[in-house]
Amino acid sequence: MPEIQKIDLAITGAHILTIDEGMKEYNPGTIYITGNRIVWIGNDTEQPENCKVHEKIDATGKIVMPVFFNGHNHASMSFLRGLGNDLSLDKWLNDFIWPAEKVMINPDTVYLGTMLSVIEMIRSGTGIFSDMYFFEDQVARVCEESGMRGIIGEAIFDFPSPSRATPAESIQFTRDLHKQFINHSLINVSVSVHAPYTCSPNFIRQAGELAEELDISANIHLAETNNEIETIAGLYGKSPVQHLHDLGFLSERTVAHHSVYLTPDDRQLLKETGTSVVTLPNSNMKLGSGACAVGELLKSGINVALGTDGPASNNHQSMLREIQQLARLERVVNFDPTSISARELIRIATINGARAYRLDKDLGSLECGKKADFQIINPDQPHWYPRYDPYNSIAYAMQSNDVESVIIDGKIVMLNRILVNIDEMRIFRELKKKAGMLF
Numbered sequence: 299m300p301e302i303q304k305i306d307l308a309i310t311g312a313h314i315l316t317i318d319e320g321m322k323e324y325n326p327g328t329i330y331i332t333g334n335r336i337v338w339i340g341n342d343t344e345q346p347e348n349c350k351v352h353e354k355i356d357a358t359g360k361i362v363m364p365v366f367f368n369g370h371n372h373a374s375m376s377f378l379r380g381l382g383n384d385l386s387l388d389k390w391l392n393d394f395i396w397p398a399e400k401v402m403i404n405p406d407t408v409y410l411g412t413m414l415s416v417i418e419m420i421r422s423g424t425g426i427f428s429d430m431y432f433f434e435d436q437v438a439r440v441c442e443e444s445g446m447r448g449i450i451g452e453a454i455f456d457f458p459s460p461s462r463a464t465p466a467e468s469i470q471f472t473r474d475l476h477k478q479f480i481n482h483s484l485i486n487v488s489v490s491v492h493a494p495y496t497c498s499p500n501f502i503r504q505a506g507e508l509a510e511e512l513d514i515s516a517n518i519h520l521a522e523t524n525n526e527i528e529t530i531a532g533l534y535g536k537s538p539v540q541h542l543h544d545l546g547f548l549s550e551r552t553v554a555h556h557s558v559y560l561t562p563d564d565r566q567l568l569k570e571t572g573t574s575v576v577t578l579p580n581s582n583m584k585l586g587s588g589a590c591a592v593g594e595l596l597k598s599g600i601n602v603a604l605g606t607d608g609p610a611s612n613n614h615q616s617m618l619r620e621i622q623q624l625a626r627l628e629r630v631v632n633f634d635p636t637s638i639s640a641r642e643l644i645r646i647a648t649i650n651g652a653r654a655y656r657l658d659k660d661l662g663s664l665e666c667g668k669k670a671d672f673q674i675i676n677p678d679q680p681h682w683y684p685r686y687d688p689y690n691s692i693a694y695a696m697q698s699n700d701v702e703s704v705i706i707d708g709k710i711v712m713l714n715r716i717l718v719n720i721d722e723m724r725i726f727r728e729l730k731k732k733a734g735m736l737f
C-alpha cells in the first residue's frame with residue numbers, strides 16, 4: 299500500500315490564478331501545503347490519493363492568487379502620515395520629514411508604525427514588502443509577530459540617521475542583520491542606500507561591495523526627480539544611473555526605485571546590468587515627481603516591479619490601488635491603452651517583485667515546490683459581475699476588502715478578514731497615545 303502523505307493545509311474548489319510562466323489556471327482547483335511549501339497544485343478532479351489532510355479551507359467560488367509583492371516601502375512612516383502634504387519631494391523631506399524623524403523616530407515608533415502598515419498590507423492582499431528605514435530590527439520583530447514576510451534594509455546615507463551616527467555604522471548594522479536572519483523563513487536582508495544625492499561615492503561603492511560579498515540584493519532611490527538629475531549632473535557631470543554604474547553598484551542584484559528620469563543610455567545601462575526597477579506611481583503623482591515609463595521599460599526587457607513607497611508620501615499601503623493607478627497613469631502619459639495589459643499589471647505586482655529581489659525560485663507564483671504565499675479573494679461583490687476575465691477585474695475593479703484570507707509561509711495570517719496574529723485595537727490605542735493624534 300502506498301505511503302500516506304501528510305497535508306497540513308488544503309485549499310479546494312478555488313479558481314486558481316497561478317501567475318506562472320504560462321499564466322496557468324485551475325478551476326476548480328486544489329492546493330496542498332506541507333510545512334511552508336506547496337506540495338501539490340492542480341484540478342480538483344485530479345487530487346492525489348493517499349493524502350491525510352489536517353486542515354481544509356473550502357474556497358468554492360473564490361479566487362486564489364499569489365500575495366502582492368510590495369517592492370518598496372518605508373512602512374513605519376505611517377507614523378508620519380499626514381505631515382507636510384502638498385509639497386515637492388525636496389521641500390517635504392527637508393522641511394517636514396527629516397526634522398520630524400529626528401524627534402519622533404525611535405525603536406517604539408518604528409515597531410508601531412510598521413505594525414500599522416502591516417495590518418493595512420495584509421488586509422489588502424500583500425504578503426511581502428521590501429523596507430528601507432531605521433531600526434530595521436524592529437521591522438523584523440513585526441514580521442515575526444505578524445507572520446508577514448519582509449525584506450529589511452537599514453537606510454544608508456551620509457548624515458546621522460535616527461538609529462546610526464554614520465554610514466559606516468549602518469553598513470555594519472546591515473552586516474549584523476544579515477548574520478542574524480540568514481536562514482529565517484520570513485526575513486531577508488537587503489543593502490539599502492538612500493539615494494545618489496544623499497550618499498557619497500565612497501559609501502555607494504562600499505554598499506555595492508557588501509551586497510556582492512553577502513550575495514544579497516541592494517536597493518536605492520534612483521532618478522526620482524528632475525532636481526536629483528540636476529544635482530548629480532552638477533556634482534559629477536553625469537546622470538545618476540551612469541554615476542552608480544561607474545561606482546560598480548548596478549547589477550542583477552540591484553533594485554532601482556522610481557527611475558522616472560531615464561535617458562536612452564540610462565535604460566540601456568539598466569538592461570545591460572540586469573538592474574530591476576520598482577515603480578511607485580502614487581508616490582510620484584502625489585509629490586508631483588513625474589511618471590516612470592513602465593511600458594517602455596518592459597518593452598526594452600527591464601524587469602519592472604511595483605511598490606507603495608512609504609505611507610507618508612502616498613498615503614496608503616494597498617498594492618491593489620497601485621495596480622489600478624499604474625494602469626491609468628500609463629494611459630494618461632502615453633495616450634495608449636495598450637501599453638500595459640491587465641495580465642502584465644498582475645505580474646508586475648507579484649512575480650516581477652520576486653524576480654527583482656532574486657526570490658522567484660520560492661515566491662511570486664503558485665507552483666509545486668514554491669512557498670505557500672497566497673490570497674483568497676471573494677468575488678461575490680457587485681463590482682465583480684459579470685465576470686468575463688479575472689485579471690481585468692483585479693486590474694480595474696477589485697477592492698481591498700474583497701481579500702478574504704491570506705496565507706504566508708504556509709500559515710494563515712488572515713482568515714475571513716480576521717487577523718490571526720495581531721490585536722489591531724491594541725496597536726491603534728498605542729499609536730494614538732504615542733503620536734498625540736489631534737482627532
Ligand SMILES: [Zn+2]
Nearest residue numbers: 372519607608
Ligand atoms: Zn522611498
